[in-house]
Structures are given as structure tokens and as C-alpha cells.
Amino acid sequence: MDKVAEILAEASAEVVEPRFRALAAGEVMEKAPGEIVTVADREAEAIIARRLHELLPVPVVGEEAVSADPSLALALHDEPAAWLVDPVDGTANFVAGRPEYAVMCSLVRSGRTVASWIWQPATATAYCAELGSGTWRDGVRLTRPPAPKDVAKLRGSVKSRYLDAAHRRRLQDNIAAFGEISPGRHAAGIEYPDVVDGRFDFLLYWRTLPWDHAPGSLLVTEAGGVSARPDGTPYRPEAPGCEDGLLVAADPETWELTRSILLAG
Structure with missing residues (x-):
């Protein structure tokens, strides 16, 4: 669990955070009507996918890779296990210079999410969860208290x-x-x-x-x-x-x- 968290934070520090509020002309593209992508999305996904595959050699289903080849998403059901990667979640916020963005990934086994990680660069906050083992924020286990009845x-x-x-x-x-x-x-x-x-x-x-x-x-x-x-x-x-x-x-x-x-x- 810790190793995957490190991968996300390191990729973010290497190619995402240096471009926050510093994207150059030509580094933001439209990949579909109303959907934008940046060089940070693509470079981060390449780094994360490579390192996750080295950690556990199963298919990597990345948002940007699936945009280019939708058939890659079939691994979520056709393969016993697969990584899921969102290299920059909240790309529109990232491009606009708003700090509400994250770097995320999950491990899916037999069609079910068994582990997940969310890195929030703006606050350097790491969340992770493992099926049957709980949810954690920066090493502290979290339990959601009941919501108001009203x-x-x-x-x-x-x-x-x-x-x-x-x-x-x-x-x-x-x-x-x-x-x-x-x-x-x-x-x-x-x-x-x-x-x-x-x-x-x-x-x-x-x-x-x-x-x-x-x-x-x-x-x-x-x-x-x-x-x-x-x-x-x-x-x-x-x-x-x-x-x-x-x-x-x-x-x-x-x-x-x-x-x-x-x-x-």
C-alpha cells in the first residue's frame, strides 16, 4: 500500500505539480468535445503505469490510454486483475489554477475494487483504502460518523x-x-x-x-x-x-x- 502511494506522490512531484499555474501554450489540448487533457496528464500516466506494472505486472487501464484505445478498458472484466489510473483528476481545475485536483489509482480484481489511493497535491494529503481493512488518511484510520438525521x-x-x-x-x-x-x-x-x-x-x-x-x-x-x-x-x-x-x-x-x-x- 505504501509503495503505490509513493508512486503517485513522486509522479505528481515530477511532472504535475511543476506545471500547476505554469502550463505553457500548447500544453492543454481538447481530446473530445468539452474534455481537455494536458501534457501533465499524459506524462504522469506514463510514469505511473510503468511503475505500477513493475510492482504488479497486470494490465494498466489509464484514462488517457483508454481515450486513445477504448478496448483497453475491457481488462477490467476480461483479466483477473488490473490497475486503474487517473493521472490528474479534476483537469479543468488544474488548468484553471484551482487546487482541487488529485492523482488516483485503484487495483481491481475479478471486477471488484480491492485497493485504492488518492493523492491531493495541494495539501500533500494521502488517502488509501483496502477491501476489508479500512480507510486511511496520512496513516490515520478513518471512520465516518453518522450523518444528521434531519x-x-x-x-x-x-x-x-x-x-x-x-x-x-x-x-x-x-x-x-x-x-x-x-x-x-x-x-x-x-x-x-x-x-x-x-x-x-x-x-x-x-x-x-x-x-x-x-x-x-x-x-x-x-x-x-x-x-x-x-x-x-x-x-x-x-x-x-x-x-x-x-x-x-x-x-x-x-x-x-x-x-x-x-x-x-
Whole structure:
């Protein structure tokens, strides 16, 4: 566990952090409509993928590699084990000079996330989780305390960008019951730790790219929370294209309560 954390922090220090608020002309590109990538994303992924493969020689499913060759994501289901890598989560924040970005990876075995790591460069904070062994922040084990029982005191983030207009309108009507709804931090590697640390009580996503959600989902569930599809199916990393929704909450009771209100109608 410690070795993987070192790999992420060292790659970040080598090629990501030196470019924060210092990206040169031509170092930011559009890889798809509305999706940007930087040289830091690509260089960090190359370093992390090589070193992870040396540590455990199984396929590496990296966000940028899959962008070039989508078939690489099939390893999540076709191979007994695979690494998942998000070299710069929150690229738009990174490009804009906002500190809410992270470097993340997970280990997937038989289609299930068994270990995950999140490095937040701006605060030099390391989170990790191992299936059945707990969640840790900088070496301190974390347990998420229960969220408030009063719906009006619950704080969360709701992402509606990928919903159709009718579902978005219904969702906007439903969120009025909650105490505080935020558009989020625009980086899963910041938002999931926010649930574990108590800053958010729940998160609702629709599109769930595996490198974005596998690390944080394990972080939350190993701290006592829930990460599940709206039908209650526990989260499993899926190849890009899955838009079945994902509700994350501080504890099982909050998950059930939040689902009953957010997804009503």
C-alpha cells in the first residue's frame, strides 16, 4: 500500500505539480468535445503505469490510454486483475489554477475494487483504502460518523449534467428538501474524501467513469459509507459508457433516505 502511494506522490512531484499555474501554450489540448487533457496528464500516466506494472505486472487501464484505445478498458472484466489510473483528476481545475485536483489509482480484481489511493497535491494529503481493512488518511484510520438525521441538515453534491431535461427538472424540485446542495468540487478525488471527512453527507453522480469512481467508492465504503446504484446494487467499476447513476452516502440510513427523496417521482 505504501509503495503505490509513493508512486503517485513522486509522479505528481515530477511532472504535475511543476506545471500547476505554469502550463505553457500548447500544453492543454481538447481530446473530445468539452474534455481537455494536458501534457501533465499524459506524462504522469506514463510514469505511473510503468511503475505500477513493475510492482504488479497486470494490465494498466489509464484514462488517457483508454481515450486513445477504448478496448483497453475491457481488462477490467476480461483479466483477473488490473490497475486503474487517473493521472490528474479534476483537469479543468488544474488548468484553471484551482487546487482541487488529485492523482488516483485503484487495483481491481475479478471486477471488484480491492485497493485504492488518492493523492491531493495541494495539501500533500494521502488517502488509501483496502477491501476489508479500512480507510486511511496520512496513516490515520478513518471512520465516518453518522450523518444528521434531519434531512434539512444534510449537505451534498448533485451532478445533473448528463441527465435528460425531464429528469433534471424533477431532480431540481427534489433537492429543495435538503439543507445544502453544492455543485461539487469538480474532482471526484476531492469529493469522495469530503464525504469521509464529513464535509459532504452524500453525492449523486450520473456518468461514472471507472478511474473517477473506483478509488473514492472504496474509500467511502471502507469508512462505513455506501456507494451504490439507485437500485441498491453496490458499485463496481464499469467500462466507459455506464450512465446508470451512482449515489454515495455517509452511512446506510442516509443512503436510503437520500434515495427516497432525490429520486422520487
